[in-house]
Amino acid sequence: MRSQAVLYAFNNVGHETPGRKFPGFRKPTQIRTYALSPREAVHLKMLPGDLLSVDGIAGVGELQIVAFSGDGGEALPALGLAATSELDTQSFDSAEFCGWVASKGGGERLSFGAHLLKASVEPIVLKAEKTADVWLVRPANTNDLINGTAGGVLSVSHAPAAPSGRPLPLPLGDMREEFTVQRGTGVAYELREGEIVQIIDIEGQQCSDFMAFRSDGLQSGQEWMIDSTATRSMVRRSYPEPGLFDKFYDREMRPMLNVVQDTCGRHDTFGLACTARGYEERGFPGHVNCSDNMSNALARYGVGRRSAWPAINFFWNTWVDPHHHTIQTEESHSRPGDYVAMKAMADMVCVSTACPDDIDPINGWNPTDIHVRIYRPDQPVRRAVAYREKEDAPMTISQNSAFHERLTSLTQQFAPARNLWAPVSFPSYGTLGEYWACREAVTVQDMSGLRKYDIIGPDAAKLMQLATTRNVEKLAVWRAYYTLMCDGSGTVIDDGTLLRLGPELFRWCCGSEESARTLEALARERELHVRIQDNRDALPNLALQGPKSRDLLQKIVFTQPHVPSLDQMKWFGLTVARLNDREGAPFLLSRTGYTGELGYEIFCAKSDAIAIWDAVMAAGEEFGVTPMGTAALEIIRIEAGLAARNAEFAPGVDAYEAGLGFAVDLKKEDFTGKDALERNAREPRRVLKGLLIDSDDVPAHGAPVYAGERQVGVVTSATRSPSLERAIAMARIAVEHAETGTNLEIGQLDGRMKRLGAAVSDIPFIDPQRKRARA
Template sequence: MQQLIPPRIRGLKTSDIYVKEAQCGEAQRLDLLAGSILSITNVEGGSAAYITALSAGDVNFSPDVFHADGVPLPRHSLGSFDEREMIALTSARGGQISDASFAPLFDATSEVGALHVTSLPCNCTVFVIAPVARDYLSQGGGGRFSIHIQPPAGHRLDQDLPPPLGHVRDEWRVKRATALSYELTKGQFVQIIDVEGQQCSDFMAMRSSALDAGVERYIDSTVSRTMARAAYPLPGLHDKFYDQDMRALLSVRQDTVGRHDTFALACTARGYEDRGFPGHINCSDNISEAFEPYGIKRRAAWPAINFFFNSWMDPDHGHLASDEAWSRPGDYVALEAKTDLVCVSTACPDDVDPINGWNPTDIHIRIYEEDSSITHSVAWRANPEDSAKMTRHSAFHPRTSQLTSSFTVARDLWTPTHFDTTGAIEEYWACKNAATLQDMSGLRKFDIIGPDAARLLQHCLTRNVDKLAQHRGFYALMCDERGSVLDDGTLFCIEPTTYRWCCGSDNSALHLREMAQELGLNVHIRALGHRMVNLAIQGPKSRDILRKLTYSNPARPALDNIKWFGFTIARLGDVDGPSFMLCRTGFTGELGYEIFCDRNDATAIWDAVIDAGQPEGLVPMGGEALEMLRLEAGLMISGAEFGPDIDALESGLGFAVDFAKEAFVGRAALMRNAAGVRRKLVGIKLTGAEAPAHGDPVYLGREQVGMVTSASYSPQLGHAIAMARVAIEQSEENQELEIGRLDGHMKRHLGTVCALPFLDPTRKKARA
């Protein structure tokens, strides 16, 4: 029998455990009751963490109470950590700690899984702080800590609500199987909270001005989908919801689930009757009763947004399907009223389907005043068992937000898509002819530290780590036993026992930890989280710009001596300037560099690069231009060119596999597959400017022989280009193929197979 994962491991609230996380360079605030048991685990080992607290009245609280087995923790043993920064980290989480008293929980000698358990003697606010050492950029650092809270007897944390998002004007509990109507004025926010998890809530809003005129104007799902240019029904939420007059009623500000129904009816009496449940309570009747005091006509069936309802359209047959909700206790959606509204929220009574876990529970409603500062964000989990993280702005946002309002989500960060004064095409040409500056902070960074660091990486990566010297890096793959690519990235040798892996997925760290444990190796894998941010300076004038602002110690490589995939530790301006890691890398195919720095120095470094680069024609660049550049350069990305069902060779990444190595994870499968590769990644030059989409079929006559992985218009070539995975028999250069649109046959794009990359096949620009 399959063993079920306990809720505490899944990161869910339950009646006796609550899971939080403290990451590198951050503090976690915990408002706890007397008698709570606090368990803090060092997830990555070799990382330091501290604890402090405030008692009632924001009075500094003695850390002596944070004892383990009755032995009080020492105080002010800060080592290489700065007390002023620890105060700043706690202040950022709402603490008022002036004369701080920090107690160390763990230090650099702590093992993976090291545990500290303490019981709180009184009500207090606790801060668990995960600082970084001052020299982490050059010597490695990072850390992550899991926090489990067991409340005192008789207190159920699953009844606790998330902290308010602003000033609460009013709030109510919608009891299971009921509905509640309420009013919103323009600019106010409503937060709809799933109290215990896996509970659906139908929502409807009427425009007040229309009701006053005797007309019903309410959320129309068809209009909303059309206005959002997403007319095909899909799960999730649109940015805005509109009525029949195409007037915006609400905009979505925050969503911690991402899985909702926006295209079906609220449950109805007839729906239950037809299934053999006559007289069953239903949301449509509940909505009608809640709306009745406003003179709104009753309906047998109400359209609604069904928050937390996990439904979807079967792609093959168009049937509506559903399953248990994804929402966890305390998950919510927050919306802003764009006009005065009369709203209704339900706690769905369905106990005959899986949608509420067969156990309907409560919904909680909060109304916030107009001046509440509720930012746009959605929840993101690197892994299902992780606690949710709300998307945040990067450390460069104070500068990028002055130049654009066009952002998209990159993992758990908002990043610019393009800038207002330039646009993607102008940014593309600036990278070709001058230089560009791009926020790439969504990249994941992990430090692998310890005497067995090289041995672990040699086992897990497809390149020969033993050949990697200090101040050098290389591009490598991390594969599973089938040869499929788990992740790709760049590995840098910081010191003989310290490496930095810059990659796209948090699964890299999970895989490395699992392999280290399996092999019994003495190594720590530490996440640098949002503490380390990075910029890409790309283009033919990038080196000239960096000469104006880079100072390097004589013990480190000089800027002009850094070759492709080399790096140095430099400073901004002079010996006293902020420190940063400068790498000769990039994702554009052009000459370029990347800067990795501490988030506290982000704006100073951004300003310095902009000032030095303006005379050279440097402009900020967003993700749209990068997509065109990386495609021309034949650079592969996860979810397009490679993924779990394709091995490294068929992904076009064979150049990053060193078969001369005696052993690495996936080598046997790749050796076996190399003798019989059936598909190959190729370039296709199209005759027109219209770019196909990912997943479009590639045809030779009537027969499908491949699939498009990425496509874009190429400004330099003057036509569309695509990367596609095709049958080996059709992979020869100059082979004419067609890319099918519509049903694959009614519309065809003619193209010719070519080698990758499309431009600069020897990568002379990047190596210059």
């Protein structure tokens, strides 16, 4: 599996004097690699001399290349190519491509000449002779995508002709102004209501202090600026983030700025900018500092001078030590080109600095410049945060799922689910309404944030047998397993559903990209003939859960005789179906879910997502179909005793301690972690149990569990159960205190001053025999 890089354009910044306008021009600075899945399209800008390298594509399908000149004309000759095929916009997820064509004046044009690259073992290298907008398209049939036979991931690299300058992200829209804040300086500037300010860390690991004042206040002699206490009280969080809790307020509790995008995710929101006194007391009298720089920059706006300025310390990596409650700091998490973008909710005066601190790690020991862009109002800037598969992976910006067009009319309450936005709840129903709909009728939930990997080839079964804890040799075609991946110590890496689509074809639906990296490493180590294909966002999926879910599906599911019908699907069965009839949109249907109720999951192509959503909602109207968000799902999955990543299983927690021993088959000849799990199964130290709490108080994740004065466990997940009408929790408890019925206490207020009485119980809390899901 190769990670998909973000498409960036870069400008040659150079060293500018503080506040001087910078015209900017695009200049790539490093090779960018893109991994294209079937039906995916990627857009990149090529300059004269740039190179485009396509890995050998034997066995992974085809690649079509379309190129346009600045005036919108076709420009394949700029790459030394000629049109050899016609681009079919139905053969890939073309919404972004068609939108781009329309924005360039192409209207509803549907015919495009393309150069088709077919199977080739050797890499193909193309050189741009002129500037061109290039689109790379992986055409594939939706049937092949659903069946896992559309081919593998194709790697394409774009190398600039003459790397130079420093990286800046592609502009978010129409800019009014941009300038560079040189290291060790500060710049004040005006921001009008509706405008967006983007503060960019050019080279990475550089902090930037920020403060803003309402213009109407300055005109009347009042310094109404961002107030840390008011903001903390209003948002009830310490850090800004897109979503519900994303604003900065003044002391009158009026919103000033709204966070739109944040690609770093770690900032110190309420600390002081560095001060002269701070440097003096460390032996550096006269050291340039941000507070003085801010006072100097703001003087022309009549702002009073201060020896210490409160500030939003963007990119400053701080945290509170959980044991000693002291503020800690280390190098910034920001990488080159990371930024924060905020929308002004009033006219204001702002100041930004490029911190001069070079005597401790906060700027990576090397202060650099900060770049500021100001965008005109009414720019279509999408709300987004950054997502990285792992620390050193390329960044992607959170995207809307294929169902977002329908979801956004029902709710504005979204939260990140890996690289996609997922709805938290739907105001028309409320979390409790969604909960009871799942228990008594049927719900539909966007689960597109799940990771889906196809494992294909003659050694596919052998790889999955080695990598997972269940016996894959017993898994029949059109059947699925809930199973685990563990490391050598038996610690759970990931859990998921393994679907068998053919003798040599599996689909692994899971929560973490680490699964794919684990499979890749194991395949290389054992020299197995297998391909691991990352479907990424090409297979959006819906979960239909609840006792009426089968009734709903019977109205819209069509299956061919050679695959299981809906009535023939037992628990953890699957089939390939179509919407309504043999000509309808294809989708994979599995009888699985994360609720403990009767339920199914639909996996489809992006181009068919809206049609399938509409069909589900129309067919489900008579059954009371209700959209469900992540908040209701969290209650239901805890009642059902279902494990979650970073809760029941986490680093250092083996499968048995996570309550997942039922998914481990120690009779298998070999699998990763078997020796450790055999040892731990004989003498477990901790087990996962339920706690029935004697009140409605819901303890926090990580709350200590006590027997008398001694801690004997820790809460992994907790909620209030509407069905049981009390608070419940799952907890990892020492085996000596884990017998059902044992009375324990959950510590609150530092674990000592308040205790919640609780009785140990078995899990699941509801329907322990899973009769509902098996119905």
